[in-house]
Amino acid sequence: xxxxxxxxxxxxxxxxxxxxxxxxxxxxxxxxxxxxxxxxxxxxxxxxxxxxxxxxxxxxxxxxxxxxxxxxxxxxxxxxxxxxxxxxxxxxxxxxxxxxxxxxxxxxxxxxxxxxxxxxxxxxxxxxxxxxxxxxxxxxxxxxxxxxxxxxxxxxxxxxxxxxxxxxxxxxxxxxxxxxxxxxxxxxxxxxxxxxxxxxxxxxxxxxxxxxxxxxxxxxxxxxxxxxxxxxxxxxxxxxxxxxxxxxxxxxxxxxxxxxxxxxxxxxxxxxxxxxxxxxxxxxxxxxxxxxxxxxxxxxxxxxxxxxxxxxxxxxxxxxxxxxxxxxxxxxxxxxxxxxxxxxxxxxxxxxx
Amino acid sequence: xxxxxxxxxxxxxxxxxxxxxxxxxxxxxxxxxxxxxxxxxxxxxxxxxxxxxxxxxxxxxxxxxxxxxxxxxxxxxxxxxxxxxxxxxxxxxxxxxxxxxxxxxxxxxxxxxxxxxxxxxxxxxxxxxxxxxxxxxxxxxxxxxxxxxxxxxxxxxxxxxxxxxxxxxxxxxxxxxxxxxxxxxxxxxxxxxxxxxxxxxxxxxxxxxxxxxxxxxxxxxxxxxxxxxxxxxxxxxxxxxxxxxxxxxxxxxxxxxxxxxxxxxxxxxxxxxxxxxxxxxxxxxxxxx
Numbered sequence: 267x268x269x270x271x272x273x274x275x276x277x278x279x280x281x282x283x284x285x286x287x288x289x290x291x292x293x294x295x296x297x298x299x300x301x302x303x304x305x306x307x308x309x310x311x312x313x314x315x316x317x318x319x320x321x322x323x324x325x326x327x328x329x330x331x332x333x334x335x336x337x338x339x340x341x342x343x344x345x346x347x348x349x350x351x352x353x354x355x356x357x358x359x360x361x362x363x364x365x366x367x368x369x370x371x372x373x374x375x376x377x378x379x380x381x382x383x384x385x386x387x388x389x390x391x392x393x394x395x396x397x398x399x400x401x402x403x404x405x406x407x408x409x410x411x412x413x414x415x416x417x418x419x420x421x422x423x424x425x426x427x428x429x430x431x432x433x434x435x436x437x438x439x440x441x442x443x444x445x446x447x448x449x450x451x452x453x454x455x456x457x458x459x460x461x462x463x464x465x466x467x468x469x470x471x472x473x474x475x476x477x478x479x480x481x482x483x484x485x486x487x488x489x490x491x492x493x494x495x496x497x498x499x500x501x502x503x504x505x506x507x508x509x510x511x512x513x514x515x516x517x518x519x520x521x522x523x524x525x526x527x528x529x530x531x532x533x534x535x536x537x538x539x540x541x542x543x544x545x546x547x548x549x550x551x552x553x554x555x556x557x558x559x560x561x562x563x564x565x566x567x568x569x570x571x572x573x574x575x576x577x578x579x580x581x582x583x584x585x586x587x588x589x590x591x592x593x594x595x596x597x598x599x600x601x602x603x604x605x606x607x608x609x610x611x612x613x614x615x616x617x618x619x
Numbered sequence: 620x621x622x623x624x625x626x627x628x629x630x631x632x633x634x635x636x637x638x639x640x641x642x643x644x645x646x647x648x649x650x651x652x653x654x655x656x657x658x659x660x661x662x663x664x665x666x667x668x669x670x671x672x673x674x675x676x677x678x679x680x681x682x683x684x685x686x687x688x689x690x691x692x693x694x695x696x697x698x699x700x701x702x703x704x705x706x707x708x709x710x711x712x713x714x715x716x717x718x719x720x721x722x723x724x725x726x727x728x729x730x731x732x733x734x735x736x737x738x739x740x741x742x743x744x745x746x747x748x749x750x751x752x753x754x755x756x757x758x759x760x761x762x763x764x765x766x767x768x769x770x771x772x773x774x775x776x777x778x779x780x781x782x783x784x785x786x787x788x789x790x791x792x793x794x795x796x797x798x799x800x801x802x803x804x805x806x807x808x809x810x811x812x813x814x815x816x817x818x819x820x821x822x823x824x825x826x827x828x829x830x831x832x833x834x835x836x837x838x839x840x841x842x843x844x845x846x847x848x849x850x851x852x853x854x855x856x857x858x859x860x861x862x863x864x865x866x867x868x869x870x871x872x873x874x875x876x877x878x879x880x881x882x883x884x885x886x887x888x889x890x891x892x893x894x895x896x897x898x899x900x901x902x903x904x905x906x907x908x
Contacts, residue, residue: 353677354674354677355803357673357677358670358677359673361673362666362669362670362673366900369898370677371676371679451780454779454780456781456782466777477800478796478800481796481799481800482796485795485796485799523834525879539864543698543699543700544686544689544690544692544693544698545690545693546866546868547686547866549865549866550864570878570879572877572878572879574868574875574877576870577694577868578696579694579696579699580696580699581700582693582699582700583699583700583702606699606700
């Protein structure tokens with residue numbers, strides 16, 4: 267193999283590293299328990315320490331939009347709005363997880379009224395901020411990468427976010443993550459000719475790459491903090507239910523004073539709750555028996571809801587959620603009974619069908 | 620195949636959100652996001668809805684929580700099965716009045732699609748979103764699809780990149796990314812209110828009143844817990860010892876729950892947690908002798 271070929275291969279290998287994800291994460295051993303107990307956090311305004319695009323990358327970016335047939339780059343946040351929009355994305359995803367998150371406008375208003383606006387960007391003053399906001403912890407963020415780099419035969423677009431959660435009571439850092447995602451266009455994409463070798467690096471400067479990366483890195487950083495997937499798929503380790511149903515047949519709708527008993531069978535030692543449509547959600551169930559079986563232990567859970575005066579609904583689905591809180595993540599599964607429940611004085615003749 | 624080619628090429632060139640603001644009056648400040656309807660999986664629709672609530676709050680709207688909205692709609696008989704919810708079940712005026720907001724946001728035709736012919740592939744999530752004021756006027760409509768195009772025909776200049784993208788096509792992570800993009804785009808074009816309306820802080824919540832009730836089963840005790848709380852707050856009760864997070868029903872303006880507990884484990888403390896329509900919270904408790 268001659269020297270030129272070695273140089274080309276080495277360059278390609280180096281450029282291959284221009285696409286991908288790098289993560290460094292640290293988590294306090296107590297965080298999973300705090301998270302499971304409903305830890306309340308406030309998210310501070312983010313900072314942007316990312317370097318600017320260089321002159322060439324910024325100049326060629328509009329050409330990238332044109333080559334990619336995008337309507338405009340107007341939907342790309344300018345740098346001074348980047349911090350606010352990334353914070354908004356992080357809060358939106360955090361609110362889908364286990365933490366109780368204070369609304370940003372409440373945070374900003376209360377801290378400003380307390381004269382602590384300057385403390386919002388200083389992790390060392392987290393205790394003061396937490397006291398004012400009556401939260402357990404304070405989350406800080408910094409966008410440390412948000413740029414496009416053009417190298418003639420290769421473009422690299424990258425977005426990076428640092429998050430750190432400080433406990434308001436002790437002042438110690440409970441969690442930190444530094445995550446960077448990048449996408450390369452050009453040599454690392456495998457050009458098939460001279461034309462694509464020239465145009466693809468410019469097309470790679472398009473706004474949509476940077477927007478996608480910003481959303482992706484914020485989402486992934488929140489997954490890191492939440493200790494698991496948000497709205498993810500059923501995994502092999504997720505707890506399961508094999509049966510859910512009303513415990514007994516009931517003629518007519520359930521009226522005030524009637525007790526709706528629900529039974530479920532599934533993975534032992536989990537938190538199981540049932541919903542009557544969206545009218546009554548999260549009714550707790552208790553584990554009453556466990557059957558040991560070489561194919562897998564099964565537990566029986568029972569719960570009930572006593573109908574109150576004025577409750578009236580027809581066709582309510584009966585759903586059960588089973589949740590296990592492991593060391594790193596919350597795993598949950600949801601199941602639906604094939605029938606429907608009716609409450610109160612309705613025209614339907616069958617109540618649990 | 621030709622139709623798919625032509626459609627993909629046209630759609631690839633059509634970025635941006637198609638929307639219309641129908642009047643020049645100020646944007647509504649308090650909006651409720653109704654359950655989304657469409658062919659997409661219910662979990663995906665619920666995720667899109669929850670993300671839209673979060674995004675709108677960040678933009679200065681006062682948005683009730685989805686649990687409060689759904690409980691209210693269910694109590695009125697407008698929301699039985701979330702899989703089959705139709706926003707046409709009641710007039711927007713009636714829904715806005717019931718929910719105590721200036722406008723309702725309605726999502727329809729939410730759908731997910733995906734195909735991969737290797738030469739061409741597309742995965743998309745989109746639908747229609749409208750905002751109807753409490754006075755019956757339509758304020759805003761939007762139709763948008765977030766999508767990922769590709770395939771070896773369209774990406775013939777970047778073979779390795781396309782190979783990587785093929786691995787991501789159709790995955791749940793890709794679906795979530797599309798939902799995220801759809802919601803961010805829609806929230807970004809809805810005109811924001813001039814100023815966030817004032818929301819009362821903290822949430823007023825009474826102490827739980829705990830009494831024994833009649834009708835207990837054998838070897839059990841029946842307890843009734845009632846709490847004074849603002850209307851439409853979501854109130855849950857923790858029993859110590861005993862179950863936690865028990866939901867309550869509204870009766871004569873009071874949040875109430877009746878529950879059977881084992882006779883040998885009488886509760887010694889009862890705690891009430893309330894979440895207001897716009898996310899305000901409060902907790903109160905009562906110790907029992």
